Amino acid sequence: MHRAFPVTTTESTSMTRAAQETKPTKTTWVSLPDRKISATRMIIAYVVGVAVTALLFLAAYFLLDNIIIEQRSAAQRVHVVEQQRALSQRIALLSTDLYVGDTSTSEALQNAVSQMERLQDTLSGKADPAARQLTAAEHELYFGGNAPLDAEVRSFLDDTRRFMTATTMSAGDAAYKALQHHSRELLLPALDRAAALFAGQADARIEQARLAQQVLLVLLLIVLALEALLIFRPLITKIRLYNAHLYEMATLDPLTGLANRRQFDEYSNREFRLARRTAKPLSMAVCDIDQFQQINDKHGRAVGDAVLRRFGELASRILRDTDIISRVGGEEFALALPVMNLHGAMIIAEKLRRGIADDRSDNLPPFTICVGVAVSEHGDKNMDALLQRADSALQMAKSEGQNRISCLNRPMTEKPTPSDAVPQDS
16 A cells, blocks of 8 residues: 655756756655555564464474374274283183193183283273274274174183083083184284284374375475565565665765765774874865855755755765765765875865866756865874864865865964965866
């Protein structure tokens, strides 16, 4: 969403050297982004992204918990089947002992039969049908087919009981042979099938859970990528833009886009310390636009602002990348020229003076500047001494007239001679 705000602009005609005529102002409409709504949308998107991420994490947690439960349940069922295998073999051995006349094993045999029956009730779901729901494969194994496991186990237990309660030798022999046959030929293979079934079901459930986990992982990565693309990337971009804007507000002059006094002081002081360590020269130039107040009074403040911006543009073209120009006052500018002696600084000042004087912009009145130049000396303790000499040179140039350059490179206690001023033709 965008909002439109009225912006007042001024259309200017071509100007002569004497005056500039301005037309009446008119109102145009500029579309500006609604930052409040943009921030609201970003907050909503962030909340939705966090909520979806949290839901995916919860789903992954419950899925992992379900895998653990399935593993535990499968391990318990396999353990019960293994117990049944061990009990069936124990029952067969105890029956053999009882068959040969060791009556002391009768009680142990009865306990083994009861324990195996309880385990069978647990596996088949008869002990607690609500807690133990059989799958189709388990139901087929225990109750379906020609030889259901439940029937085999209970037939084995019934043969054991008949053997224990047999009153005749022939009945006991028949029951003993039947339970031994069940134990070796029928029951053990059936219990092996049950253990394999439970293990296979557990593996299948784990595989399904692993597949679901992979899907959740992919979804989570997609959500994180979308959050990074749609939320955090714009957020970081906005933060960078705001930081850049704040940096510009703190270091740049809002009218001309040049460095402000704060940035100029930091830069020039750093270069001054470097010049002292390396014994390299550091030149300073201070410029002032001639009769700037008259330009404002005659042509208006808007034209005066345009003159200031034009000076900044022309000066920036002449200076090196290592130089810095700053607007330090209303119409006063300062230039720091690292690793440049007085002669080089005077050449730069002359290029700047001539470029300004020769500039013929269609919509601006002609203007000139005065420049004061100074270079660092061994006796300078700080940057202020150099800047003060350059400012004194500027005042000396202005006292001589307009469109002039002056240099001052001696202690402030000495009186400058006329040879220090470099007059220029107006």
